[in-house]
Amino acid sequence: MHLVVCAKQIPDPDTPPSAFKIDEATNSVVPAPGISPILSQFDGIAAEAALRIKESQGDDSKVTVISMGADSARAAIKQVLAMGADEGVLLNDEAFEGGDSYTTAKVLAAAINHLGDVDAVFCGRQAADWDMGQVGLLLSEELNWASAIIAKGVEYGDGNISVQRVLTDGFETVSTQLPAVVTVSNEFGEPRYPKLPQIMAAAKKTVTQLGASDLGLDPSDVGASGSRLKVERLYIPETDSNVEFMEGDTPQEQAAALVQKLQADKLI
Amino acid sequence: MTHDATVETLSNTAMAVRSKSSSLLGAWWGPAVWISATGVFAGTRASDIAGRETFFNVAQPWVVYVFLAGLVGLLTFGFVRHASLWMIGKPTDGILKEIPARLRNVGRYGAGQDKVRRDRYAGIMHWCISSSIIVLTIVTAQVALQDDTPLDFLHGNYYLFFSFYGDLFGLIGLIGVGMALYRRYFASHHRIRWDERVEDHLIIVGLGLILVTGFVVESARIIETELVQHPDWARWSFVSWVLAQGIDSFGFSVSSPENPQSEILALHTWSWWVHVVLAFSWLGLIVFTRLDHLIFAPINAFFLRTDAPGRLAEIKDIEEQEVFGVGHVQDFTWKQLFELDACVRCGRCTEVCPANISGQPLSPMHLIQDLKAHLADVGPDIQMHRHATGDAGREVSPIAMVGDVIKDETLWACRTCGACVQECPVLIEHVPTIVDMRRFLVMNEARLPANAQAALENIEMRGHPWRGTALERTTWMEGLGEVAIFDGTQDYLYWVGCSGSLVERNLPITQSVFKLLRESGASFGVMGQEETCNGDPARRLGNEYLFQILAQQLIETFNGKNVQKVITNCPHCFNTFKNEYPQFNGNFEVLHHTEFLAGALEDGRLKPKYAVTSDVTYHDSCYLGRMNGTYDAPRQIIEMVPGANLVEMQRNLSRGLCCGAGGGNMWQEEIGERRVNHVRTEEAVSTGADQVISNCPFCIQMFEDGVPSIQPEEEGRIKPFDVAELLEAAVFGPKMDSNPTED
Ligand SMILES: Cc1cc2nc3c(=O)[nH]c(=O)nc-3n(C[C@H](O)[C@H](O)[C@H](O)COP(=O)(O)OP(=O)(O)OC[C@H]3O[C@@H](n4cnc5c(N)ncnc54)[C@H](O)[C@@H]3O)c2cc1C
Ligand code: SF4
Numbered sequence A: 001m002h003l004v005v006c007a008k009q010i011p012d013p014d015t016p017p018s019a020f021k022i023d024e025a026t027n028s029v030v031p032a033p034g035i036s037p038i039l040s041q042f043d044g045i046a047a048e049a050a051l052r053i054k055e056s057q058g059d060d061s062k063v064t065v066i067s068m069g070a071d072s073a074r075a076a077i078k079q080v081l082a083m084g085a086d087e088g089v090l091l092n093d094e095a096f097e098g099g100d101s102y103t104t105a106k107v108l109a110a111a112i113n114h115l116g117d118v119d120a121v122f123c124g125r126q127a128a129d130w131d132m133g134q135v136g137l138l139l140s141e142e143l144n145w146a147s148a149i150i151a152k153g154v155e156y157g158d159g160n161i162s163v164q165r166v167l168t169d170g171f172e173t174v175s176t177q178l179p180a181v182v183t184v185s186n187e188f189g190e191p192r193y194p195k196l197p198q199i200m201a202a203a204k205k206t207v208t209q210l211g212a213s214d215l216g217l218d219p220s221d222v223g224a225s226g227s228r229l230k231v232e233r234l235y236i237p238e239t240d241s242n243v244e245f246m247e248g249d250t251p252q253e254q255a256a257a258l259v260q261k262l263q264a265d266k267l268i
Numbered sequence B: 001m002t003h004d005a006t007v008e009t010l011s012n013t014a015m016a017v018r019s020k021s022s023s024l025l026g027a028w029w030g031p032a033v034w035i036s037a038t039g040v041f042a043g044t045r046a047s048d049i050a051g052r053e054t055f056f057n058v059a060q061p062w063v064v065y066v067f068l069a070g071l072v073g074l075l076t077f078g079f080v081r082h083a084s085l086w087m088i089g090k091p092t093d094g095i096l097k098e099i100p101a102r103l104r105n106v107g108r109y110g111a112g113q114d115k116v117r118r119d120r121y122a123g124i125m126h127w128c129i130s131s132s133i134i135v136l137t138i139v140t141a142q143v144a145l146q147d148d149t150p151l152d153f154l155h156g157n158y159y160l161f162f163s164f165y166g167d168l169f170g171l172i173g174l175i176g177v178g179m180a181l182y183r184r185y186f187a188s189h190h191r192i193r194w195d196e197r198v199e200d201h202l203i204i205v206g207l208g209l210i211l212v213t214g215f216v217v218e219s220a221r222i223i224e225t226e227l228v229q230h231p232d233w234a235r236w237s238f239v240s241w242v243l244a245q246g247i248d249s250f251g252f253s254v255s256s257p258e259n260p261q262s263e264i265l266a267l268h269t270w271s272w273w274v275h276v277v278l279a280f281s282w283l284g285l286i287v288f289t290r291l292d293h294l295i296f297a298p299i300n301a302f303f304l305r306t307d308a309p310g311r312l313a314e315i316k317d318i319e320e321q322e323v324f325g326v327g328h329v330q331d332f333t334w335k336q337l338f339e340l341d342a343c344v345r346c347g348r349c350t351e352v353c354p355a356n357i358s359g360q361p362l363s364p365m366h367l368i369q370d371l372k373a374h375l376a377d378v379g380p381d382i383q384m385h386r387h388a389t390g391d392a393g394r395e396v397s398p399i400a401m402v403g404d405v406i407k408d409e410t411l412w413a414c415r416t417c418g419a420c421v422q423e424c425p426v427l428i429e430h431v432p433t434i435v436d437m438r439r440f441l442v443m444n445e446a447r448l449p450a451n452a453q454a455a456l457e458n459i460e461m462r463g464h465p466w467r468g469t470a471l472e473r474t475t476w477m478e479g480l481g482e483v484a485i486f487d488g489t490q491d492y493l494y495w496v497g498c499s500g501s502l503v504e505r506n507l508p509i510t511q512s513v514f515k516l517l518r519e520s521g522a523s524f525g526v527m528g529q530e531e532t533c534n535g536d537p538a539r540r541l542g543n544e545y546l547f548q549i550l551a552q553q554l555i556e557t558f559n560g561k562n563v564q565k566v567i568t569n570c571p572h573c574f575n576t577f578k579n580e581y582p583q584f585n586g587n588f589e590v591l592h593h594t595e596f597l598a599g600a601l602e603d604g605r606l607k608p609k610y611a612v613t614s615d616v617t618y619h620d621s622c623y624l625g626r627m628n629g630t631y632d633a634p635r636q637i638i639e640m641v642p643g644a645n646l647v648e649m650q651r652n653l654s655r656g657l658c659c660g661a662g663g664g665n666m667w668q669e670e671i672g673e674r675r676v677n678h679v680r681t682e683e684a685v686s687t688g689a690d691q692v693i694s695n696c697p698f699c700i701q702m703f704e705d706g707v708p709s710i711q712p713e714e715e716g717r718i719k720p721f722d723v724a725e726l727l728e729a730a731v732f733g734p735k736m737d738s739n740p741t742e743d
């Protein structure tokens, strides 16, 4: 069984607000000095989901981790390799730069087709930088596979995958034949802490690098030129906060005043 | 400088705070040996009258030698059996280097019982018992010498003296036994009863009986040969003499040419046999019980580490290891296994353990005892397996040492505070043993509490453990005017540390230190954005691999910048740079800020001008205090602050209680009845002080967190401050604006 994890390297969401800068002229985020990009947290969870299935299936199954990004994205790949993935593929090409969710899905789909024997793909529910939550679904369209998104549990048996999906008011279980794309949510649980032997093994593994021509992609279809999404303006919104203390002689009175206030402001 | 509370002289070797009476009490063996040696010498030359037949009235004295041979055989057998178990451990490094220092330790901790006396009652009790055993053994040996060799010295004045000190130490022994009996049977909840076994009763009751029967033998002999004939000799055996009169008053028959089989002779014979059999059986207990500390404790003093107690051993060639850390008993070093056998279950370690005090699932004594039992359980099988197959035999034991025998939560509750190590009378080093097992959990099994994992991941990803901080490494510089970046031209690097720059509460501390350094005229710079975790939390949490990577990188950075001297904000950074970086060839001169500031005050570079009128108490952080022996500098600073009145807490100096954050517990949920910082905050509050002063950003955070729980009323709360903050107020005035003053 061959499972793929799509892993994205993102600017650290924990960047202190004071260090987060935007270049409004180019509509781009200025990398904060001294703060390294990290693996999007949902993708670590997606890797955990894939690894659990791999472990339940025994030795002849493997996990490949794919990331589209700059050379620095190797660190994200290594992190998933250290968790126990077997192979890593970096999709790095100038032509991929400046794309959107659609072109990203297109490149990832080409890479998955290139691998050939893939049974299932695991994505994060959304990348923790733009929080689009698009790539997984678009990818299943590109591949023409079934999809199950925002999973809190995944089980595999007899060629079928059954997925517990998080809904706003509970969850539902869906099942589908493979191949399929699953996007995994934080309700699934924490990703494992890598064991040192695996970290050291991961350090020795080579990461395959592929570009547009390897994948048979036309550079004008991907990256900025293939992109359908145009960013009009990127800016840090002004925020304003006000503190108001609720009057009242007793905690009960204060609580009642708070409820009234929240109701008046249509917040509850 | 003197403090009321400074009952101990503060030595700069940590863990080595000795009490003033040490040489007096410790030297029990000196007089005994001297007395005997001069006695033998003087006795051989004296030609006086007083004297006696040594094996008086005993028909088969040679039996003693049969017993002795048996005992030697038993001891040898026991030693070989133990040693074969220790040998399944790994080799150690450098244990036969620095012999003079090791011999000094044997004198100080083995013979001198330096640690035993940290509990005064136990110290006196143990001194009574051990000195009486030693002296009475010498007494017995002299009897044997007199009887079975051509030497002839037990007569004349020396005989009288011999009679005197024999009785004296017999009495001292009885006092010791009395104290021990009281502790064991009448002092409820005493630590020595936390792991009580049958052997404990045998040992103490047995010893009491040996001493009593010894006196009975001596009294019977005195009744027969001295009471009437030589009353002036008899008085020298002052205890037996009194007892002899008591026995005699019952009117038992005494032997005479007409009545050679008297009742007193029968009493003598019987008590002699009971005494001898008891004595040898008791010595035999050495093989089977904790009495083995008679032998193992001094040997363990020889094996005691000679390097800094704050240093954890590095895993050399970490990439080539089969297993990381210690998850199987055979992966400990033989020294660690040997130590297990030295434990006397005295409970001292557990009594001072902050985790135990707070009702958390860790008792260092039980940890050591559980490991010892596990070694006895699986050691022989491992040995056999090794002989048969040659492999390490990690699969031999069906139970997991880490997980089953020692629970994960036990290992995580440790603060690596070193209080246990500090107290252990037989010099067991619990901290390295605990961290070795953590290493296994983290690196080999990846089994660790979620928050600890998050802290480690944060260090890996972001170079600091403070997940979610909104601060930058340069935020503290705001409003301070020009802050020089270290470029190799300044004397000192001021190392702010992650906690000093990324945790809101600590920024004022960092600023205070900075302002004071500037005021003192020191030439220094900081690293700002370039600082990164030095690896301490990773090492203490068990991720040695991550620690080594971080340490090597930072040493390279330091060398690249030509850093020679470092002043740190935090005692943990201090300990790591000072004691652990040399393991990787990072040799820097390291000062904690309190050390630098105390020096600057002393030579007048800093002048406290403003009074800070308040009662303050001082909390010794574990890594400045116990681990590095710096107790004086911070107190010196407090003393030089006009108006500040130092009130010590009961647990202070080398007995200080951890704030609860050490060993990576800053980033863990506490499991148990109470939180350590609540216990410690309570102790600070109970001094009645207005401020609790410390020297460590973690301690300060723990107090800040603890105070509202212990003092729910906002009014009159104790305020936690760093020494530097207190000094800043004294040097610049309470509301000093942050720009440098020109005067
Ligand atoms: C103004 C602007 C500029 C941008 N510039 C760049 C740029 O220069 N370089 C760049 O890489 N992106 C850039 N992006 C982001 C990029 O266009 C896509 O938005 C992104 O690659 C797709 O991720 P998402 O945030 O939509 O992901 P989501 O749809 O939220 O992602 C869901 C999941 O898809 C997978 N996934 C997403 N992206 C990748 C990836 N790259 N590799 C592997 N798996 C992935 C992950 O499993 C992820 O959890 C930019 C976006 C904008 C709006
Ligand atoms: S180091 Fe401190 S916390 Fe750990 S076992 Fe010893 S006394 Fe307890």
Ligand code: SF4
Binding pocket: B342, B343, B344, B345, B346, B347, B348, B349, B350, B364, B365, B368, B420, B423, B424, B425, B426, B427, B428
């Ligand atoms: S480890 Fe040391 S302090 Fe603790 S019980 Fe054993 S001998 Fe006593």
